Amino acid sequence: MIERSEPVGILLQAVSAVMQDRNRGEIVAVRNVDLEVEPGELLTLLGPSGCGKTTTLRMIAGFQEPSGGRILIAGRDVTHVPANQRDIGFVFQNYALFPHLTIYGNVAYGLEARRWPSADISRAVDEVLELVGLAGFGERLPNELSGGQQQRVALARAIVIRPRVLLFDEPLSNLDAKLRISMRGEIRELQQRLKITTVYVTHDQEEAMAISDRIAVxxxxRIAQLGTAQALYRRPASAFVAGFIGRANLLRATVRGVADGVATLDVQGETLTMPADGVPAAGSAVRVVVRPESIALARSNTAAAVVQSCSWLGDKIEYEVTFAGQTLNVVCFAPTEHETMSPGTAVSVAIPPAAIRLVAAED
Incomplete structure (x- = not known):
């Protein structure tokens, strides 16, 4: 069996990455990032292209030196330690398999570089190939395997060296949608079984929410917010996080007043109420965050809201509704035929007070 060492933590202290571009001058890719990855945790760096997530991963790996700050693994300062001395396994986006080597040769490569005895290498490779579901594939070449199988080879090569830290750089981006769902489950199951501290990079919010213990958006x-998928979804700290984790309606509003534990909001002439905790003073401009599935619609001859579009998707209906001069996205799950409201239908909009979150207007 693959030996499990005690899980280790990763600590980034004020880590920055500044690069020089001939045309654009100085580019700050990462700005004073502080981050602690708990031992045995799977933490995902999530964000759009250019947000600094891959650069941060590369600095943890040792492929790029920080311009400032420190990186510690298991309490050891590795800021200037070469990648091959950091005890990490890295799974690349393009798999980076050697096309001229068999699957056995690809997986064994790291062990051969470490000068393991041949018998131990053979035993370790057979074991890890079985672990990732590729027993009996050792003599094949990479081009004889599917994309999902090649991904498993890349994963096997990363874990066969028994790393204390496992790093993933967008590992599923080259797979089709159905296979991505299957592979992310396999990665999560294997990580939990081996208890390897893992940092995972993706731009896919659903992928991040499905596999992570915590997510750094x-x-x-910079890190805009760090927390569990549930916390980020229910309590986003900014309009950016609200829009990046799941779907969200962001409505312009003004705080009308706070009394008896209830805050009243003016949304372009329409009134919403919510719990008063954390609500700024009357007159403050805010952004209202409401998730599409929290909104209820009902036909109404007198309502000011109007259905603009309707998409029937089998298990749900997605609506776009004009409300208070703004567009609301609404999701109705498990719809019945008589519930469907066609474009042009006048509707009332009901938003439960507990479903409303506020973020700063300038976001």
Whole structure:
């Protein structure tokens, strides 16, 4: 069996990455990032292209030195330690398999570089190939395997060296949608079984929510918010996070008043109420965050809201509704035929107070 060492933590202290571009001058890719990855945790760096997530991963791996700050693994300062001395396994986006080597040769490569005895290498490779569901594939070449199978080879090569840290750079982006769902489950199951501290990079919010213990949402080289998928979804700290984790309606509003534990909001002439905790003073401009599935619609001859579009998707209906001069996205799950409201239908909009979150207007 693959030996499990005690899980280790990763600590980033004020880590930055500044690069020089001939045309654009100085580019700050990562800005003073502080981050602690707990031992045995799977933490995902999530964000759009250019947010700094891959650069951060490369600095943890040792492929790029920080311009400032420190990186510690298991309490050891590895900021200037070469990648091959950091005890990490890395799974690349394009798999990076050697096309001229068999699957056995690809997986064995790291062990051969470490000068393991041949018998131990053979035993370890057979074991890890069985672990990733590729027993009996050792003599095949990479081009004889499907994309999902090649991904499993890349994963086997990363874990066969028994790393203390496992790093993934968008590992599923080259797979089709159905296979991505299957592979992310396999990665999560294997990580939990081996208890390897893991940092995972993706731009796919659903992928991040499905596999992560915690997610660090990155924006502009900084961590915009760190937390569990549930916390980020239910309590986003900014309009950016609300829009990046799941779907969200962001409505312009003004705080009308707070009394008896209830806050009243003016949304372009329409009134919403919510719990008063954390609501700023009357007159403050805010953004209202409401998830599409929290909104209820009902036909109404007198309502000011109007259905603009309707998409029937089998298990749900997605609506676009004009409300208070703004567009609301609404999702109705398990719809019945008589519930469907066609474009042009006048509707009332009901938003439960507990479903409303506020973020700063300038976001």
């Amino acid at each position: 990155m924006e502009g080289g």
